[in-house]
Amino acid sequence: MxxxxxxxxxxxxxxxxxxxxxxxxxxxxxxxxxxxxxxxxxxxxxxxxxxxxxxxxxxxxxxxxxxSPARLEYDPSSRVNFYLLAEQQQRTPATELISKKRIKGPLAARTALAVAADEKLIELVRLRSLDGRPVLYEFIYLPESRFPELMKKNLEGSLTTLMQRDYNVEITHEDNRICVSAVYDQVADALAHINGAPCLEIRRIRYEGERKAVEFDIEYWVHSAIELRIPSH
Amino acid sequence: MxxxxxxxxxxxxxxxxxxxxxxxxxxxxxxxxxxxxxxxxxxxxxxxxxxxxxxxxxxxxxxxxxxSPARLEYDPSSRVNFYLLAEQQQRTPATELISKKRIKGPLAARTALAVAADEKLIELVRLRSLDGRPVLYEFIYLPESRFPELMKKNLEGSLTTLMQRDYNVEITHEDNRICVSAVYDQVADALAHINGAPCLEIRRIRYEGERKAVEFDIEYWVHSAIELRIPSH
DNA sequence: GATTATTTCTGGTCTAGTCCAGAATGCGGA
DNA sequence: TCCGCATTCTGGACTAGACCAGAAATAATC
CATH class of the missing domain: 1.10.10.10 (Winged helix-like DNA-binding domain superfamily/Winged helix DNA-binding domain)
Known part of the structure; x- marks a missing residue:
């Protein structure tokens, strides 16, 4: 029984x-x-x-x-942006900028970006949806010195494209850490989840050149919305 | 409040x-x-x-x-075996062979390995632990034709090493799919979890040469036991 | 027809228990 | 000293409700 x-x-x-x-x-x-x-x-x-x-x-x-609809297939090592990715899989993407701030930022971000003690970071918080359903809440940290005037730009599109076009950034490599975690408070609210619901957490450092970190992200994915695909050679 | x-x-x-x-x-x-x-x-x-x-x-x-102890840091694209990985992180690994069978196997495995309709697969089910705590339950499917006499060998050690040494297999690349899922029945029992507990699921196809798939795995990780690390270049 | 107020329905949170199976422990007897 | 048995303790599963806040649908108003 x-x-x-x-x-x-x-x-x-x-x-x-x-x-x-x-x-x-x-x-x-x-x-x-x-x-x-x-x-x-x-x-x-x-x-x-x-x-x-x-x-x-x-x-x-x-x-x-x-x-749940089919999971979005996502290869974090490919630098395909969210819009393209969604459209390739016949999904309708949308991005909402929740907040943009000049702040000191969390220790993890400062360490990853190796910024000087007095330098401020730009924090972007964005909510991304597929077919109207929120699936990703992300915190992005950028060193202000590398991205002057960033606050004035349109921050709802592809950041990779913007960085490349306006700041001449070429990402050479990145480091992703992925684990199963849980969402609380603002993140839980935004993803229409209850506090403590499981999620897939991705922390990422992007580099231009061997050692120069230019971006630190924390992504919280609705766990049922995503499948990672990691090819290796 | x-x-x-x-x-x-x-x-x-x-x-x-x-x-x-x-x-x-x-x-x-x-x-x-x-x-x-x-x-x-x-x-x-x-x-x-x-x-x-x-x-x-x-x-x-x-x-x-x-x-929970610290998560095991695991790079699925590196071909470091479980024992080495654990020991590098000061953990004590163990493997228990739950079962080995010659069977038809599930459709997903047959498709991935592209085996003929009459060919049997070898299914290995293993439970792996760190410091005495079960953390990984895995199903491994191999085409019998490529691995004759496999059933007679010691199957609790590193399969990669065994395949290399006894069958001259050189893995050229692999394809990993990772998602958050849940465990039931035998898997849940073995991982000392209740039915329906969340887990990290990894499905992997390993290839020797461009197209020849030689191994199909499904891994269920206790989600708190693991953090994936994915560098990209 | 458009707007607003009300009602209904939904899941979110909680109370106060019950019975059960398996793990751990301690005791008695061989 | 060691083994087996009984007891205690643990979480697992469940009953039968309650109240609340927010979403949706509906009714009333302008």
């Missing part, structure tokens, strides 16, 4: 795999499932969070649970 | 960050926390699963919750 929460999970997973529930379609409400399975909300929610962990469904705050 | 579950999370996260709770140390039991915070087990467990999602703690079935 399977635990009830696993039975509910299996039933819903079945519906999704047979496409009886389509991409972005709403699932029955928690209370409807309680009735259907003669169970309780705790148990139903157990089942739903398991499906969420697997990436089969996602939640939208107080609106319900929805079937 | 913060929700109670977040307060409990913050308190425990604080203890861990200040090292008042050390690596692999047991947390107070759920019932003790209930008393301490005048709350209920549901709420306490909410807090604990958030810490688990973040990777700060892990559970050991019916034994309690423990502080």
């Amino acid at each position: 399977l635990p009830a929460n696993i039975e509910i999970r299996d039933y819903l997973a079945g519906l999704i795999k047979q496409s009886r529930l389509k991409q972005n379609e709403r699932l029955p409400s928690e209370r409807e499932l309680v009735e259907q399975f003669k169970s309780t909300r705790i148990t139903v929610r157990d089942a739903l969070s398991k499906l969420e962990s697997e990436g089969l469904i996602y939640r939208s705050n107080r609106r319900g649970w929805f079937v | 913060l929700p109670a579950n977040i307060e409990i999370r913050d308190y425990l996260a604080g203890l861990i960050k200040q090292s008042r709770l050390k690596q692999n140390e047991r947390l107070p039991s759920e019932r003790e926390l209930v008393e301490q915070f005048k709350s209920t087990r549901i709420t306490v467990r909410d807090a604990l699963s958030k810490l688990e999602s973040e990777g700060l703690i892990y559970r050991s079935n019916r034994r309690g919750w423990f502080v």
Whole structure:
């Protein structure tokens, strides 16, 4: 006898795999499932969070649970920008600039960028969406000295393109660190997740030339929205 | 006023960050926390699963919750084997062979390896541990024709080394796909996780020569045990 | 027809327990 | 000293509700 929460999970997973529930379609409400399975909300929610962990469904705050669309395939080592990437996979991308600031910035960013004690960093916070669903919340740190007047530019497009065009930056290599983490507060709110929901975290340092770091990012991806693809030679 | 579950999370996260709770140390039991915070087990467990999602703690079935040790840093594109990797980071590795079979194997493996309809695959299932804690459950599929007599060999060591030494295999490149997923059944049991716990899933195809696939793996990592490091040039 | 207020429905959070299976421990007997 | 058994303790799974805030739909108003 399977635990009830696993039975509910299996039933819903079945519906999704047979496409009886389509991409972005709403699932029955928690209370409807309680009735259907003669169970309780705790148990139903157990089942739903398991499906969420697997990436089969996602939640939208107080609106319900929805079937996850196909994951965006993303190769962090290719320098393809977000717009191009999304369009190559028939998705509609969008970027919202949440904030831009001149600040001291977190220690991790200052260390990565090896800036002088008195130099300020530019912090950009952006929210990126696919087909209207927020999937990525990112913090970008740049040394002010390398990017004068950056604050005045359009910061919702591709940063790579902007850096190349206006500042003549050629990224020679980068270092990515990837782990499973969790989102809280502003990040959780923006991604329509609850506090503590799992996510894929990518921390990146970009270099121009052998040692000169010019960009430090922290990306929080809705975990069901992305699959990394890492070829190696 | 913060929700109670977040307060409990913050308190425990604080203890861990200040090292008042050390690596692999047991947390107070759920019932003790209930008393301490005048709350209920549901709420306490909410807090604990958030810490688990973040990777700060892990559970050991019916034994309690423990502080996660540092993540193993893993570069899937480097062909450093598990033993070497662990030892470089002052950890004690171990491998247990769960099963070895000659089977048809799953469609994904057959497709990846492009085997003929009548050819069998060798399936190896292994559990790997660090310092006595299971961290990785892996399924390995190999075309029998390329690896005769493999079933008779010692399969608990480095497969890369074995393939190289006994079968003259030189891996030229590989393709890794990485996503956040969840573990169930045998995998969940072995990793001392509950059904549906999040994990990092890596699917890999290894090639010798341009097109000849010789190995297909699916790895399930305890998500708090690993950080991927992906340099790019 | 457009705007605003109200109601309904949703998930988010929580209370206060119960029963169960497996892990750890300590005790008794061989 | 060692083995086996019983007890205790742990988390896992569940029942049966409650109240709240925000989203969506609907009704009322201008």
